[in-house]
Amino acid sequence: MRFNPKARVDQSQFDDRSGRSGGGFGGGGMRLPLPSGGGGKITLGTIVVALLVFFASQMLGGGLGGLTGSSGDGGGDQTSCQTGEQANASDKCAVALFTKSVQDYWTKTFPEQANGQYQPIKSVVFGGQTDSGCGPAASAMGPFYCPNDTTVYLDSTFFDQMLEGDLGAKGGPFSIGYVVAHEYGHHVENQLGILGRMRTQQGPRSDGVKVELMADCLAGMWAKDAQQTVDQDGNRIIEDLNADDISRAIDAAQAVGDDRIQQQSSGRVNPEVWTHGSSAQREHWFNVGLEEGSLRACNTFAPGAL
Template identity: 50%
Template sequence: MRFNPKARLDTGRTRDRGRGRASRSGGPLGGALGGGGGGGSALPGGLVGGGGIGAVVLVVLVLVLTQCVGGGGSDPGGAGSSAYDTSRMDAGTDRYAGCETGEDANASADCARVAVENSLTDFWAEELGSRFRAEQALVTFTGSVATDGCGEATSAVGPFYCPPDETIYLDTAFFDQVLEDQLGGPDGGFVEPYVLAHEYGHHVQNLLGTMGRVRTQEGPRSDSVRLELQADCYAGMWAHAATTTEDSSGQVLVAELTDDDIRQALGAAAAVGDDRIQQQAQGTVDEESWTHGSSASRQRWFGVGYAGGTLEDCDTFATDDL
């Protein structure tokens, strides 16, 4: 993935919180993200391994389902004001202060993150029109982070979207330490953009009110799996159009997206399939405890979006062919 050196970057929504305090001994899976919306995330114990990978993979690329079901404090389906007060957001570190142009994005992974966020925002603003509002923030952190609407999360949670905050949270160490080292996912420059695009897909679902459709949380055709596969499809939609997205002055943001970039996205999607994770963590596969979908399904739905799919094409709630 290469960015247009002349493009101007907007860092207004990208923030870094720095290092949080140490993880709580119980870990985040039981409820550290459940604050402000009805308790902790009800995650299937059958997926949890004895340690290591089992402590993180259940919520890889995951939106916290107990928050999704209620739709958080946002305004689903409308472009009105969010209930979230951005004045409470800590400005954090100056990690992104030097990210000004596409040339910076080509030289720095941090600035590339800003450029991807800008591209996603431009794409979905065009796609949704009056229904769109940008996420409140993309927040990076190390160790742990305190959220307003979803409680405290540690790096073990992996990337996640908090609906009440309308914010994407990301520990950037996740890609090397978890996705690559523990899950055997690919190492490449487009892996993180795929993840960010998936999480931005959850923001789109929050805006459109799709989260309110989640009733069942386990099983290969559960609402939770449909939600995650749809977010993969939305990520594919963005990837298809990424080289047409623009900065505020009309300069193209993404200069090039290659076949290798798409292979990296598909490899990352496969690495976080429920069947792949279960097989690696416990040596068996239990479809009835799935929450995100199989590797093949995740790749397929990214492909539907990337092939020029529309919002209607990505309606995973309208089909049993998952």
């Protein structure tokens, strides 16, 4: 695939904090799992703790405020990402245009299938660490959606250093699109009221796994119509999407399966501590969204869905 060189980044949906420092390691939110090991990588256990902190804040009706007064607060410099031509050459700018594509899709689809209006939010691209409404965000945590400030956070080095590096995914532009669409899937779930009703975080049929697999399905829904999305001027955003691009998105979904990461981390697979689902499940639910294009089909909470 490639971006239409004429497509424009919507600056109101993108905050570039790369090159700026913020808070230290920590935070909650809905994130992709990362392997444990050296190099300061987060472990599955740490992910579960972060999720538990988030769930506790939801049940108590409170929020987890980020640190204030650091250089990571506030808006960044978005002027470096403005067009599809730049997005074709930069992962950071690709995130900016994928954000517009995903939100254009849900702006049209959410009212049709959920009887409500989609509320656009913002992607924050940062380098190293920054602050979020779920606490300090660090590159070792991977991309995540923070329900407390309804924002998606992505480290600018994640795709080449972690997704293609440590996780061994094939990579490519549409794998970036999958990650962005998955995190925005959590925002859709939040608007549907699903995140606030979560109670169980671990296990092959836990609410946590159901939410993650549903987000994969919602990412597949976007992928089905990705070439139909447009910028604010009506320019088509994505062009020349082919089977290899879809394959790379599915490969990225498989790379962050709990079983694959557990195998990499410890050589053992234990479904009882899964938080995101297996590689096969992630592939399956992405394909459900891709083939059906329906919120109803993506209901992983339906009896017998898992």
